[in-house]
Amino acid sequence: MxxxxxxxxxxxxxxxxxxxxxxxxxxxxxxxxxxxxxxxxxxxxxxxxxxxxxxxxxxxxxxxxxxxxxxxxxxxxxxxxxxxxxxxxxxxxxxxxxxxxxxxxxxxxxxxxxxxxxxxxxxxxxxxxxxxxxxxxxxxxxxxxxxxxxxxxxxxxxxxxxxxxxxxxxxxxxxxxxxxxxxxxxxxxxxxxxxxxxxxxxxxGSLSTPIEKIKQETFQITADKKYHELINQLVERSGSILVFVKTKHGADKIVKRLKYDGHKADAIHGNLRQSKRDRVIRGFRNGNSRILIATDVAARGLDIPVIKHVINYDLPQVPEDYIHRIGRTGRAGKDGSALTFLTNNDRNMWRSIQKLIDPNFKTFQEIEKNRSKKNKKDKKSFNKKKKFRDKTNSKFKKNKRFNKKENNQRSKFKDKKKSFKKDHKRSKFKNKETTAGYTNNPKYLDKIKEQNKPETEFKKFYSKGKKKFKNRSRKRPKNFSFKKHKRK
Missing domain, CATH: 3.40.50.300 (P-loop containing nucleotide triphosphate hydrolases)
Incomplete structure (x- = not known):
């Protein structure tokens, strides 16, 4: 057609x-x-x-x-x-x-x-x-x-x-x-x-999968080494490059550093006036600047056929934006490449991006968990007692009369056990000696006197002041001093 x-x-x-x-x-x-x-x-x-x-x-x-x-x-x-x-x-x-x-x-x-x-x-x-x-x-x-x-x-x-x-x-x-x-x-x-x-x-085509002709790569890196690796990638790669960052401030900062290092670069983000935006895009299309640093404002609808490489300096806030970002290259059937910098903080977002691209995607950890679950199911511990119970139960089921007798005997034994426990508790409670509680009530103290403890012990225990120290056989000497030990 x-x-x-x-x-x-x-x-x-x-x-x-x-x-x-x-x-x-x-x-x-x-x-x-x-x-x-x-x-x-x-x-x-x-x-x-x-x-x-x-x-x-x-x-x-x-x-x-x-x-x-x-x-x-x-x-x-x-x-x-x-x-x-x-x-x-x-x-x-x-x-x-x-x-x-x-x-x-x-x-x-x-x-x-x-x-x-x-x-x-x-x-x-x-x-x-x-x-x-x-x-x-x-x-x-x-x-x-x-x-x-x-x-x-x-x-x-x-x-x-x-x-x-x-x-x-x-x-x-x-x-x-x-x-x-x-x-x-x-x-x-x-x-x-x-x-x-x-x-x-x-x-x-598929709504979530990126264009097949785009070569996708990832680079594991720490946040402090990102810029140095970006310089390496810019030197290695030929043709125009679109670099995506999170913030407007970040875009301006990277452009300043790139210009200082001798690279032709421009930034595009929401804070620019329309005339400035148009001038930046025109310069990028004409090849005046080889590198364009952009926020997600430029991720959609930016149709510049000259873009050969996309570098995700920062991951997007929304997984869908990843597809639109890398879609800036490989347009109209041309080949393109997309490189993504990944730090330890990007794990969750990168996992969700991969699940968007491939709904059947599973991480290595998830695969390992599934394997361990399967192994646990296969290697169940052999319980001899359980097997013996199953056999005995099957024998008892065959003889119904024996089953009834057995059940009656068990119920009688349970009742005896319960009654024994109750009696034991009561006897324990009866034999238990009541201890004196901390109270100022004199009536309560009189009751305690009548119990097992003799009056002398009671007086010794409840007497106040210096009296309780007078009854002691050993007396502390008047001239008492600690020996001083010098450090060697």
Whole structure:
């Protein structure tokens, strides 16, 4: 199947040829015919498989047929929104000429307002900025009949669910929805049930396994030696390298150290202005800087074909992000490599990442535990007494009368044993001599006098002051001194 075989407008066919899109990818060949029929689509595929073109072609075809219609594409990040707009502009040549607007944070509001006033029919943006325009009443979504939710799992992870629901309230009920996602967790399925109308399910490849052409490696290391090993890897590897770190501060710190050591590097994270982000990505694409240090902001939607290597300097916070990180390399069928630094603190996260990639994955410790359990079951200790009891019980069962007699004898013996124990306790209690308790009650003390102890002993015990010392036979000498021992 080629793009020329699709049932689309001739103008759009020409623009696809000029953009040099020749053979469709599996996700494109499966989803485009369905969406051209006007059906809702729930599409899942790995990153770098051409999902953007899968919803852009049917969108432009629909807007060419219906000149009053509008399309809205919602993306999780500014980078992804700008990349989607780039593909839209590639296909939206002069012959087609449909007005468009890119609504993202970090860019001037005045420019966006001018684009909307001109009558933009293709709206690409992030949830936050789209909501800003709805509140300003500068964006009217009453004519939107084509809605795309791109990288929906990422949007939900970033907490955009309430904002998306507000946007959907302003879109008419009679519209076509295309939901694309790299993974398909339960919250995505709930949204699809709520907002999609009998969607056609399109799935390409495994959702959790990374692309096969990516060579994955791990490197056991301590935290203090990470940077030195990073330098070694940068020297050994050729081509552009994308390094993922946890924090924005960490990204800036590593860039400073790399520049000091003579490496061309740039950082990309959430604190940068949009103009600065665009400049960094442009420089990385053109080869001005070979190394790009990024946080997870760049993990999804960053389509830079020149990336040959991905290094996970730090592990991601969410296991799914590992797949999206390494998906930045090996795009469009090319080979790629991914190296992950692992410290002792990363064990639990790495285990969960491996279980995500392979649900049947078991650690060495788990395998050993299972083996030990099996061995314990096989090597049960042989109990002779138990076997003898089983045999005797089987003999007793054969002779019922003997069993009854035996049971009666046992019950009699038990009763005797109980009565003997009770009598023994009582006798013990009777013979027990009552000891004097600590009390000031004189009546109680008189009772104690009448008991076994003689009065003399009682007086000696309860007498106060110096009297009890006078009765002693041995007296302490008046002149009493300790001998001093000198250390040798």
């Amino acid at each position: 080629n793009f020329s075989d699709l049932n689309i407008e001739n103008k759009l066919k020409r623009s696809i040829e000029l953009a040099e899109f020749k053979t469709p990818t599996p996700i494109q060949s499966q989803s485009i015919p369905i969406s051209l029929e006007g059906k809702d689509v729930l599409g899942t595929a790995q990153t770098g498989t051409g999902k953007t073109l899968a919803f852009t072609i049917p969108m432009l075809n629909k807007l060419l047929k219906d000149k009053k219609a509008m399309a809205l594409i919602i993306c999780p990040t500014r980078e992804l929104a700008t990349q989607v707009m780039e593909i839209v502009l590639k296909l939206n040549i002069r012959e087609i000429g449909i007005g468009n607007a890119l609504l993202i944070g970090g860019e001037s509001m005045q420019k966006q307002l001018r684009q909307l006033k001109k009558g933009a029919r293709i709206i690409v943006g992030t949830p936050g900025r789209i909501n800003d325009h709805i509140e300003r009443k500068s964006l009217n979504l009453s004519r939107v009949n084509y809605l795309v939710l791109d990288e929906t799992d990422r949007m939900l992870d970033m907490g955009f669910t309430p904002q998306i629901e507000i946007i959907l309230k302003f879109i008419p009920k009679d519209h076509q929805t295309l939901l694309f996602s790299a993974t398909l967790p339960e919250n995505i399925l709930k949204i699809s049930q709520k907002y999609l109308n009998n969607p056609e399910r399109v799935s390409v």
